[in-house]
Amino acid sequence: MNYTRRKLLKDSVLFGAALGASSVLGKAVSALDLSSLSGKRMTFASWGGAFQDAERNAWFTPFAKAAGVTLSEDTDPSNAKIIAMVKAGNVTWDVCDVGLEQAFSVGEQGYLEPLDYGVIDTTGFPKAFVTKYGIGNITWSTVLAYREDVIKGDKPSSVADIWDIKRFPGKRTLRDYPLDNLPWALMAAGLKKEEIYPLTEEKLATAFAKLDEIKNDVVWWTGGAQPAQLLSTNEVALAQVWNGRLGNLIDAGIPVAIQWEGAQMQADAWAVPKNAPNKEVAMAFIAWASQTTNNARISAEIAYGPVNKDAIPLASGKYASLLPTTHFDKQLICDFNYWGPNFTKVLERWQEWRLS
Amino acid sequence: MMDASVYDLNVVELRRLQRREQRIQMNFLVPCLLFLILFFFVPLAMFLSKAFFDPRFTTAYFEKAFTQPLYLNTLIKTLKLSLTTTIVSVVLAYPVAFVITQASGKLKTAILITILIPFWTNILVRMFAWLAILGRDGVINSNLVSMGLIDEPLPLLYNYFSVVLGMTHYMLPFMILPIYSVMAAIPTNLTDAAANLGAPPFRAFLRVFLPLSLPGVGAGCLLVFILSLGFYITPALVGGPKETMFAQIIEIQIDQMLNWGFAAALSTILLVLTIALYLVYEKLLGIDRIYGKEDRQ
Numbered sequence: 096m097n098y099t100r101r102k103l104l105k106d107s108v109l110f111g112a113a114l115g116a117s118s119v120l121g122k123a124v125s126a127l128d129l130s131s132l133s134g135k136r137m138t139f140a141s142w143g144g145a146f147q148d149a150e151r152n153a154w155f156t157p158f159a160k161a162a163g164v165t166l167s168e169d170t171d172p173s174n175a176k177i178i179a180m181v182k183a184g185n186v187t188w189d190v191c192d193v194g195l196e197q198a199f200s201v202g203e204q205g206y207l208e209p210l211d212y213g214v215i216d217t218t219g220f221p222k223a224f225v226t227k228y229g230i231g232n233i234t235w236s237t238v239l240a241y242r243e244d245v246i247k248g249d250k251p252s253s254v255a256d257i258w259d260i261k262r263f264p265g266k267r268t269l270r271d272y273p274l275d276n277l278p279w280a281l282m283a284a285g286l287k288k289e290e291i292y293p294l295t296e297e298k299l300a301t302a303f304a305k306l307d308e309i310k311n312d313v314v315w316w317t318g319g320a321q322p323a324q325l326l327s328t329n330e331v332a333l334a335q336v337w338n339g340r341l342g343n344l345i346d347a348g349i350p351v352a353i354q355w356e357g358a359q360m361q362a363d364a365w366a367v368p369k370n371a372p373n374k375e376v377a378m379a380f381i382a383w384a385s386q387t388t389n390n391a392r393i394s395a396e397i398a399y400g401p402v403n404k405d406a407i408p409l410a411s412g413k414y415a416s417l418l419p420t421t422h423f424d425k426q427l428i429c430d431f432n433y434w435g436p437n438f439t440k441v442l443e444r445w446q447e448w449r450l451s
Numbered sequence: 452m453m454d455a456s457v458y459d460l461n462v463v464e465l466r467r468l469q470r471r472e473q474r475i476q477m478n479f480l481v482p483c484l485l486f487l488i489l490f491f492f493v494p495l496a497m498f499l500s501k502a503f504f505d506p507r508f509t510t511a512y513f514e515k516a517f518t519q520p521l522y523l524n525t526l527i528k529t530l531k532l533s534l535t536t537t538i539v540s541v542v543l544a545y546p547v548a549f550v551i552t553q554a555s556g557k558l559k560t561a562i563l564i565t566i567l568i569p570f571w572t573n574i575l576v577r578m579f580a581w582l583a584i585l586g587r588d589g590v591i592n593s594n595l596v597s598m599g600l601i602d603e604p605l606p607l608l609y610n611y612f613s614v615v616l617g618m619t620h621y622m623l624p625f626m627i628l629p630i631y632s633v634m635a636a637i638p639t640n641l642t643d644a645a646a647n648l649g650a651p652p653f654r655a656f657l658r659v660f661l662p663l664s665l666p667g668v669g670a671g672c673l674l675v676f677i678l679s680l681g682f683y684i685t686p687a688l689v690g691g692p693k694e695t696m697f698a699q700i701i702e703i704q705i706d707q708m709l710n711w712g713f714a715a716a717l718s719t720i721l722l723v724l725t726i727a728l729y730l731v732y733e734k735l736l737g738i739d740r741i742y743g744k745e746d747r748q
Contacts, residue, residue, distance in 0.1 A: 174709055201709065314609055315692060329588045330608070442707060446700075447521050449692050 124216040127382050133163035137376045140172035141192040149396035150192065154384045161383070164376055174201050181206045181369045188368050189377040195229050195364045196274055199435025202228030208367040208374060215382040219405035223430040224362045230385060231362030231402035233393050236338045236419035236426060237275045238358040243350040245332040254357035255283040257333055258309055267333040268325045271315040273445035274434060275335060275359060278427055280305040282357050292430035299441070303448055315449070326351055338419055339398055355422040361429045362402050394418060502715035512716035522700065522717065529697040533679035536618040540675050541668060543619065544626035548667070552634045570624040578688040581617050582608065585689070609691040617685040625678060626671035633667025669736045677725055697721055
């Protein structure tokens with residue numbers, strides 16, 4: 096990247112001032128023109144419930160209005176379903192809300208369209224959330240939550256304290272997933288946030304060794320509602336949990352505190368299935384929804400943050416204390432450009448470690 | 452008034468008519484068979500073929516399944532858990548089935564309803580009920596602690612014990628009902644005859660009743676063991692990592708690893724193993740006995 100940029104700078108000096116600085120330093124993004132989309136259709140697929148309502152209100156309906164596009168929607172765009180749809184040659188979805196860690200391998204296997212970064216302006220986006228087949232749309236975070244009534248006195252000061260069995264005895268719950276645990280294990284092993292990614296072979300070995308230390312004290316969860324339930328029934332005192340799941344617990348009067356220090360900020364992403372029937376509408380939508388003012392809209396609808404850093408100051412204050420973007424600097428940013436090509440391999444190693 | 456010609460039919464003619472009737476009866480099976488073929492066998496074959504073709508013929512998936520210890524270990528664990536569940540179920544179910552055959556009227560209805568209500572309750576609901584009963588703050592632990600019998604809550608969840616308990620709870624009706632149906636068909640006068648010939652009650656039970664009830668035990672064990680092999684929800688909700696079962700491994704391959712070829716290979720292994728166990732069982736015990744058709748000519 097640096098090399099290319101330097102080379103381009105040199106070229107621009109050599110060949111004169113014809114090349115404007117902006118087109119040299121950034122990728123050339125053509126201005127977004129929605130007028131050509133009028134009368135077309137677009138189908139989006141997301142995860143239903145309050146989340147899909149929020150996405151519809153924040154993005155899909157306003158976009159459809161602005162572009163004159165007819166909208167339809169569906170639910171549950173799991174990778175397995177996207178693959179099945181593309182394999183069957185019957186793709187009905189144009190835009191899907193997906194997890195970023197697997198978008199790369201799904202895309203490389205030929206089930207996703209590469210995103211058109213000639214249309215999508217990524218200015219303001221953390222690089223970790225901009226990948227070949229997916230770009231972040233909302234941020235959420237995997238945080239440490241603990242029972243304030245059980246953990247008295249000394250409080251956990253970082254996610255690494257999950258490893259401190261002496262100060263915080265009893266069972267803890269972690270997600271049965273490498274993406275959340277390996278970075279935390281490395282922090283517990285003394286690495287700084289900025290030293291975590293990329294996870295080299297050596298770091299992976301360190302992380303698994305660190306996880307061995309607490310293996311017998313862990314209850315593993317797979318569904319997002321489980322850690323909240325385990326906290327509420329006092330099954331565990333400490334939990335690794337998605338920040339969006341804690342509002343209900345706190346509302347129910349369960350004394351739970353959140354530690355954001357070392358929490359890992361992650362993003363859901365937009366992706367376009369291969370051979371989507373309205374691909375150009377999908378790309379225009381993603382470009383539109385990624386624009387600073389539009390990206391900020393989501394936080395008025397649900398307690399998730401925008402991805403575009405420039406959108407953070409514009410986000411609604413309605414859920415401010417719950418938004419991961421409010422605690423931006425305390426968190427580790429999940430590097431999806433690392434996970435993309437490495438996820439499957441690490442997941443397999445994770446399964447073997449966990450089951451052995 | 453009967454048609455006189457009926458009496459004129461000879462044996463050959465009668466056989467012919469019987470065969471015709473059988474052929475007509477077979478036609479009743481056609482819709483069900485078509486349904487099974489279209490919606491079960493064809494998709495199953497399509498899925499399992501992925502284990503062998505990727506898209507060209509490959510044995511890589513099976514090599515992986517048999518060379519990486521994780522998969523065979525999980526299979527062995529699955530067999531162990533299924534066997535334990537079967538044994539615990541049969542030990543608990545046999546006396547219950549016996550009591551049902553002896554009971555009459557309201558008591559019998561009451562027992563049967565007690566068995567059937569959980570049978571009709573969704574498995575997820577039942578597993579969440581166990582979470583509420585066995586948890587650290589659950590019914591058992593909170594009572595034991597408040598009675599001062601223990602200081603620290605017992606670890607009743609997320610282990611071998613809770614998985615066997617949850618699976619047995621689910622499986623009991625599958626064990627009780629076949630045993631009961633066989634026991635109910637044993638004529639009571641056989642044990643009476645044994646008593647009459649001087650056998651004390653226990654010996655009459657051991658020599659007469661127990662052997663006659665065994666086909667029911669066989670059917671129940673087969674049903675419970677095979678159903679247990681494919682268990683998924685119970686170990687996922689009330690088990691720990693050590694109780695991970697084969698179906699969970701298959702799910703991980705489909706949903707997380709997106710490796711459908713390997714998932715198909717693992718499914719094939721489980722299916723072949725199940726069929727093999729069924730055949731061995733039939734060889735040893737005879738499936739006809741299980742279905743109560745002993746008097747076949």
